[in-house]
Amino acid sequence: MLKRTGSVTLLEEGPLVLGSSAVGGKKEAEGPLGGCFDFLYSDPRAGQKSWEKAETAMQDKAVSLALKKSGLSASEVDLLLNGDLVNQCTPSCYTASKLGIPLAGLFGACSTAAESLGLGALLVESGALRTALCVTSSHFCTAERQFRTPLAYGAQRAPSAQWTVTGAGAFVLGQGGGRGVRLRAVCFGRPIDMGVTDASNMGAAMAPAACDTFSRFFTDSSRSPSDFDLILTGDLGQIGHRIVSERMEQLGLPLGDRYNDCGLMVYDLQRQDMHAGGSGCGCSAVVLAGDVLSRMRAGTFKNVLLAGTGALMSPMSLQQGDSIVGVAHLVWLSCE
């Protein structure tokens, strides 16, 4: 049963996360969550001839691991919802073409994990689908060359720059009873353009969208931050995390210590010299799949909010003088 209240859709039963997986690369292995991944590649090319093919291989791996944990075969999945940062979502399309199951391709930039979970949850809860496979990935090398400068230039990174996570996450959603992590509500983000044009300061570009989604969610669902054990943004890093903390307090909805950002969790910023933190579609996907869901299943967290943040950034539109549009899609996960 679905109940719409304002801009929030509440899910009465709530689809179950039947299986999930986190795949990462070398930097991710060296980070504080290194032990939480299902599979780690020491080779950034993952044995492939290009970084794009490596990212595809990581998505393939995440999908096969999540399916295995869910006990389902690919043919039992009604719809794949995936997307990534590469032009034309190339890794997602090639992963999809090998699976042989229907695809709804998404473009949510770094918010894709939450967007796919939100859409998948609504479609499964309603009975439109029996099962959904929500997948995303990112790769430091594919993202740098496409959005900023080719790696070979050796450009100096700004202190506000974030590091795109090399990795992929996959989530299998299904109907059914039993204990487990369930999706309880979805609130899609409004794209917000505050005029930021610095592609090395994505946290600032995306933070206002996260605040907008959080405040709409709390108001429309009549919940408050204290109803949740953990409140996450996807990849705001240090700068965006600070903006959100301050702004939510101004709005009378202080998030407090329960607020963290996946981009601050995935790396040790000091030790790994990661500047403002992690980012990318893979960031929230691997932190959720690898770390947060396990801690929910272990009873550490009962109710978790994830606002998957994304910068709908096009290098061409920046060259044409436009600014970066931010968006943040929210999902509420619970394990009672």
Added chain:
Amino acid sequence: MLKRTGSVTLLEEGPLVLGSSAVGGKKEAEGPLGGCFDFLYSDPRAGQKSWEKAETAMQDKAVSLALKKSGLSASEVDLLLNGDLVNQCTPSCYTASKLGIPLAGLFGACSTAAESLGLGALLVESGALRTALCVTSSHFCTAERQFRTPLAYGAQRAPSAQWTVTGAGAFVLGQGGGRGVRLRAVCFGRPIDMGVTDASNMGAAMAPAACDTFSRFFTDSSRSPSDFDLILTGDLGQIGHRIVSERMEQLGLPLGDRYNDCGLMVYDLQRQDMHAGGSGCGCSAVVLAGDVLSRMRAGTFKNVLLAGTGALMSPMSLQQGDSIVGVAHLVWLSCE
């Protein structure tokens, strides 16, 4: 009420198309459907400084016209589902950022009209949303420079090449009674890669995906082609249309004379020297919004199938030796 049967979701009531609009450019105005558009731009730049900004302006226009016809204001729309062909769906993101409503960004290449209608219909039928705004666009000049060669090269076009439609289409879906065009079923496409690597022969790359979706739809829904007055593919052009006609006959599901392709309808191929036909996200969107829906409302067609075809093509992956993945999402529209 939603009913899942095989890979098809049937919609018992079926969301209503509350308003729709078709916006085009000069070649579209000169084509056989020129009189069906809601607005036509004689300037391919639409008064903007770049083609990408022109495409954004066309999406803006299509949205405002469709909203006006639906009687809704933007703030009454629960979710915008849009996407286009430009890297990072740039026109879609900037149209979305001005509207101030929640966005679920899609990447379906030329299948986006059908993908957005399919997802929007399922979400509205289930009550997850009250209203959805499904939008897409394409522009000959943005697409040529991104996917093939910059226009200024003056490259000779292959006979199998198609012409990307310059235009945008928008559809407002809502719940409610009364007469009108309704969405009755959705069948998402499986991505299919038959090894085609020629970016000037997209019809051949996409045709197998259309056949796969049609045969799954007819089998799983226990319908036959003769149950429909018009069966459309999105943008297969002459070559893809012939492949689908022949293949569906081989499969024992002949589509017959009721089968047409939006890419063959939007231009006069001979008179306008359009080679194999029209293509692009805008192709099926403007033909559906401008021509087909009007004829459905006038009683000419009761039941229409649209398989929105898309080539999930990345210039980079073609350079890396990969082939073009096709996909086709099907929606069943009816006006009883």
